[in-house]
Each structure stands twice: as C-alpha cells, then as structure tokens.
Amino acid sequence: MGPAVGWLAIISGPGRGQVLVLHYGVNDIGRGIKARVRLDFGDACIALENQAAIIYTAGSRRFYLQSIAAETWLNERPARGSAELMGGEVLQFGQTRLRFVPLCGPDFDWRDNI
Template sequence: MSRFDNSGDDTAPTRLIRRDGASSGGNNANRDDPTRKLDYQTESTMTGVNRGATADPAASAAQDSPKTVLFRPSEEQDAPPAGDATQPIVAWLVVKDGPGRGRAVSMSYGLNKIGRNPDQAVSLDFGDTKISRSHHAAIEYDPKLRAFYLSKGENLVYLNGDRVGSGQEHALNSGDKIELGDTILQFVAFCGPDFDWND
C-alpha cells in the first residue's frame, strides 16, 4: 500500500504541528532548529481546517471563486526580441552525398564561413569529421555585383572537381558542386542577376 493511500486503513490521517514555545526562547527566530519538538494531531481534532483547504484567505477566496483562470504565456513572450530579425536567405548548400545526405543549410549576405561548429554561419555538423570545426571554407555573396564567391579556409576544398588554392576566390554558380572532406554539396543560388532583396 502506498503511504499516500489511506484505502483499507482505519487510522485517522495525521499532520505534524509545532507546539508554541517548543523552540528555544519561544519565538520564531529558531524555526529551523532541528531539535524543535513536533506533535502529531489527528484530522478529527483539527479545528478550523478542512481537509484540502488552505490557511491563506486569498487562496481560499480564489478556490470559492466561480471561475478558474489559467495563465498561459502569450506568443509575444516567446517571440525573439526586437532588432533580432533573421537575415534574408540568399542561397542554400544541399548535402548531395556523404553524412547528412538530403539536408540543406541556408546562407545570407556577407562572408559565410563553413565548418562543423554551431557558431559557423554554415554549420555542417552531420558526422563528417574531415570537415574542420571552423572556417574549412567560405562563401561570400556580393550584393553589388550580385555574385557568389568560394574561397579556401583551413582545409582542402574542391569546386566541380578542381582544387581551390589558398588565397584564391572562385566564382560560384547555381548547380556547382563543392567537396569538403567526405561531403559533396550542391550550391543553389536564390539571389543573383535577376533578384536581390535590396530591389
């Protein structure tokens, strides 16, 4: 039988009470004194207390109220703070082959460093440990020229099978394939000569 279940038990329920003056000095200064004396009082001798009732008058009034008010956080409280707007998407990298096959990540304006760490603009943490944690490569979108450029970072990068050399930028076109470690990505542009978010 559970200690919370009184079924089949004829013993009257009890509660612990503290006798006045049981603490040293008879005041409330020593309420947390572990040696204070406690008495048991049966429910039948409890005066002015109904089972399940509360001693708080405000809480009692709320229980007697004909309405129950539920508190739910508003959607506005869950919304990101003002000024934290998401940058518009300018392109995607789709994992065509390797760990994470079928997944896609988006990119925005500026320099998008690629790596496995979550702080990278393009985080490719799908299980390919040959991809550097930070700045394996980078893709930059230039809104003035409406063009994309791929550059090498800390590790080897291949564009359509050709090696990207250190300190070089290669123009990137929609449909190009980028190889990092054991992962092959396909570049899909959204912005370009025909559209830009600044139009």
C-alpha cells in the same frame, strides 16, 4: 542574418538530403558552433571553424567561394583562393559533397524595389 540568398544541398556523405541556407555577407563553413553554415553531420574531415566561406554581396550580386583549409574541392578540383560561383557547382569538404543553388543574383535581390 536576413533573408536567404542561396542554399547548399548535401548530395552525398553525412547529412545527405539536408539543405543549408546562405545569407548576405560571409557564410563561413565548418563543423563548429561558430560557423554560420554548420556541417556537423559526422564528417570529422571538415574543419571545426573555417573550412571555406561563400560570400554574397548585394552590390556585386555575385557569389564567391573562398577556400581556407585543405580538402576543399570545387567541381572535383582542388579549390585554391577565390572562385566565382554561378550555380550548380559541386563543392566537397572531407567526405561531404554539396550542390550550390543561388536565389539572388543579376536578376533578383531582396533589396530590389519590386
């Protein structure tokens, strides 16, 4: 999986206070064991495998939310298709709300020669 590129912090709902690590590439979100970002804290409204995905690539140094299932919200609005994430956004899946916190981006990436 490699180093962390960002995090999702559960701010309300089942699992409140938990922090989930994001990695390079496609971070698929769901309750099931195959989900890279597993939200298995008791919210049955979250899809088992593919609720949504957060994508980060070193080439673009940008994060994107890809909505896959219904009941995916971004900043209190239904998420449709793909949306760029800048940092501080609130995502909601079922009854679970999460805050997006990037580490990598235009100013830093683990692949930089520092």
